[in-house]
Amino acid sequence: MDDKRKLVIASGNPGKLRELSALLEPLGYELHAQSEFDVPEAEETGTTFVENAIIKARNAAAHTGLPAIADDSGIEVDALDGAPGVYSARFSGPGADDASNNTLLVEKLRDVPEQQRGARYRAVLVYMRHAADPSPIICEGSWEGRIILEPRGDNGFGYDPHFWLDSHGCTSAELDPAEKNRLSHRGQALRELVQRLQRKAA
Ligand code: IMP
DSSP, X not given: OOOOEEEEESOOOHHHHHHHHHHHGGGTEEEEEGGGGTOOOOOOOOSSHHHHXXXXXXXXXXXXXXXXXXXXXXXXXXXXXXXXXXXXXXXXXXXXXXXXXXXXXXHHHTTSOGGGOEEEEEEXXXXXXXXXXXXXXXXXXXXXXXXXXXXXXXXXXXXXXXXXXXXXXXXXXXXXXXXXXXXXXXXXXXXXXXXXXXHHHO
């Protein structure tokens, strides 16, 4: 008897799928990328991480009839009133990429004193049993840092070369990937989700 519980991941990112599979398959879940079902990308119209994660999970569940997991993440900069926030990936406009986003971030913070450049990464992970689930599991993580103007380090992605960690005396792009997972907003949210699914299954 195949009693594996199928789950759809509302992301096309193979790295995210691998990371989630490694944690959830031991719990008896069988994970599928939404691309396997030709799920159309949901438009991220929310203004909060939690709204966008719910939009993506609901879209995947609605198109597949399976329980779904989605995430949303970004960086909030205090001196920019929390921007770029949910717009982190598209901060510098159409055609934005990591380099253009970081250039814009540095431009906006050039005249802000170092001690006022506080920032945090945030991640939200949502699990929905079905598209009309009124009480999704919502897990959050946050990671405090400070923006530096000169990039440092080659690991990670996105804003990592500018995300300075006072606790470690380096940027998140200078951490090895295992250490980043242990500390990061996404790692925190993931571990919480695993615990809550484990409890649910018990
Ligand atoms: P998404 O959640 O995959 O849509 O990512 C949102 C955006 O937030 C990314 O494109 C990055 O710009 C930024 N971001 C989220 N997490 C990280 C991180 O761990 N390091 C660097 N940038 C991140």
